[in-house]
Amino acid sequence: SRHTDTTDTIAAIATAPGRGGIGVVRVSGHDLLPFAAALTGKAPDSIQPRRAAIADFLAGDGIAIDRGILLHFPAPHSFTGEDVLELQGHGGPVVMQLLLARAIELGARLADPGEFTRRAFLNDKLDLAQAEAVADLIEASTAQAARSALRSLSGEFSHAVHGIVARLTELRMLIEATLDFPEEEIDAEQLLRDIDAAARLAQLRADIAALQGRARQGAMLRTGLHVVLAGLPNVGKSSLLNRLAGEERAIVTEIAGTTRDALRETIHVEGIPLHVIDTAGLRETDDAVEKIGIERTWQEIARADVVLQIVDARAGVTPADHAIAVRLPAGIERIVVENKCDLAGLVPGRFEDAERAGQVHLRLSAKTGAGIGLLHDELLRVAGWAGHGEDVILARERHLEALNLAAEKSALAERQLRQIELCAEELRLAQEALAAITGEFTSDDLLGVIFSRFCIGK
Ligand code: GDP
Ligand code: ZN
CATH class of the missing domain: 1.20.120.430 (tRNA modification GTPase MnmE domain 2)
Structure with missing residues (x-):
């Protein structure tokens, strides 16, 4: 058993900071009936286990701080395994702070982060994996x-x-x-x-x-997949990010080379977080600012799980695209995205490179959205997502x-x-x-x- 001799009483505001309809101060310790009685002016034997009771929460001078609900969960049938009190008041920051201050005046100390759950673990209410799941x-x-x-x-x-x-x-x-x-x-x-x-x-x-x-x-x-959009200027990287994110975030312009800073969005596909990064177009340039953007793009690529190499479907993979491809680090998954299939007069699709077995090409349109589902599926495949949602352990x-x-x-x-x-x-x-x-x-x-x-x- 993992029992310890922690005997002090801890208290904390259990609800999120800010204003809400209800706020809760939680107290855990040993034999909290006298504490509850002193706080509410009720007789200790009138406080029933696990029964909601209307109560005045009294300050030290006997004047009410708030009128709310008192709940007493006697040990060991509580979250922590100790005596637990829940003081449900009106959810304003001042009321909650006054209530917490009063609990401390009555002998509690401020709980450390996770201390209620830690006590639950130490009292065998939860094992460690379960305690972690509370936070998760x-x-x-x-x-x-x-x-x-x-x-x-x-x-x-x-x-x-x-x-x-x-x-x-x-x-x-x-x-x-x-x-x-x-x-x-x-x-x-x-x-x-x-x-x-x-x-x-x-x-x-x-x-x-x-x-x-x-x-x-x-x-x-939990961690998702880091996806980098890379390619020549103007092939539609920013448009694809916008399409994936479903809103206008990146600046899409007709002038090549406008995306100088990496823009990132986290989107969810079947619950998998995809951290998608739009990057500066990779081309030879004398512009100092653009050069910095390109340098940063290569840094992002080095950290990626997947690189979506965007090319223009009208031209396919050009020598300039090929020059980028050969510079991609080995071991990073590459998907060739032939964008603007609408302009090329081609239907969306997925196929493998005729010259490089296993190299996937997707044909789609960031502008019309045609073929985006293929991209979702391909990203899930790369992520190794088997899609057996009910089996998954959030490890x-x-x-x-x-x-x-x-x-x-x-x-x-x-x-x-x-x-x-x-x-x-x-x-x-x-x-x-x-x-x-x-x-x-x-x-x-x-x-x-x-x-x-x-x-x-x-
Ligand atoms: P980036 O430089 O690679 O980020 O390219 P942008 O996303 O800024 O797009 C360059 C131009 O191509 C813009 O005018 C877009 O509207 C256009 N564009 C991007 N994707 C498509 C597409 O799938 N179809 C069509 N017709 N136009 C597109
Ligand atoms: Zn762009």
Whole structure:
């Protein structure tokens, strides 16, 4: 168990700053009935658990600060596992500040960011992956991310991890039991066959790989894809950004070379954030300002996941376009977008380069929007988005690293199956990596890092 001896009472404004119909001050601590009684002037035994009661919230001089709703969630049946009070008042900043100040006067201290959730974790109300999901749900920027965070919060991710850990533990026990035999008596091969070690290990590795796949998809929901629009001046880069963003942001002009600063927009396609950057046209120039823009474009390209190389469909890939293509760094995905298909009298479409197998060309029109759906699909394909929304785990970097480590260690275990001691040790390390996801092994440092990123009052 992770119980601590934190006995102090914490308080914070739990609702967002600013004005709203209702504002909530949340208090968590031990035995808060006297606190609630002092705040409201009610008799302690008149305050019923989990029952909304109208109450005056009184200042120290007995004059009411506000009239609102008092809720008492007695330990352990509360979010933090401690006694929790919710003081629902009118949602103005002055009322909330006065109410918070009064709570502090009554002995509470200001809660640190994420401290309520941290206490919930320490009191076994949530495991670490669930606690992180609380923050992820609040921060979710798309419906898909929110749904995925809620699934993690309800324990879906933790449950999958626990399932694998349970089977790992069982296998470890079986394998370690063989170590108890005196060396001359054991036939390692036979014992491993008896416990079906190879098959179990293979299944374990498959389960870890499946979870990795789901987590990687979720990481995509969180971080998205960096997409750079590059090409010669006037091919329609800014128009395409506008089309993707669905509003006039970049300046579209007929004069070549007007986009000198990179413009960026984050758009969402099936919930995947695409950070799209419009850049200066890449051409030979003597203009000093334009040169700086072009330099910056190459820097953006170096950081991109995908480069959309825009060309004019009327001319196709010209030698000048080809000169840009050969300068693109290896390892960055390139999609050739033949824009202005309306002017070229061509229908939208997707095809592969006749000379370079695997090089995708899209033919579309930024101006009319024809073929934009093809671009969406292609970007999702590049992102590796399988589109199985309901399977996705909104994993954090920490989770991915733990899953990668567990995969690596179980692969080593498989390779060393005949050296039982080494195999057992790798399995132990794999288990430890997985257990870190749900927080069975954590340091105070890690908890500090995780919870300090929460907002106050959560
Ligand atoms: P950039 O320099 O590459 O950013 O090009 P712009 O987006 O500024 O476009 C240059 C010119 O081409 C503008 O007049 C646009 O209206 C026009 N344009 C861009 N895309 C299309 C398209 O798909 N069809 C047509 N007909 N015109 C386009
Ligand atoms: Zn432009």
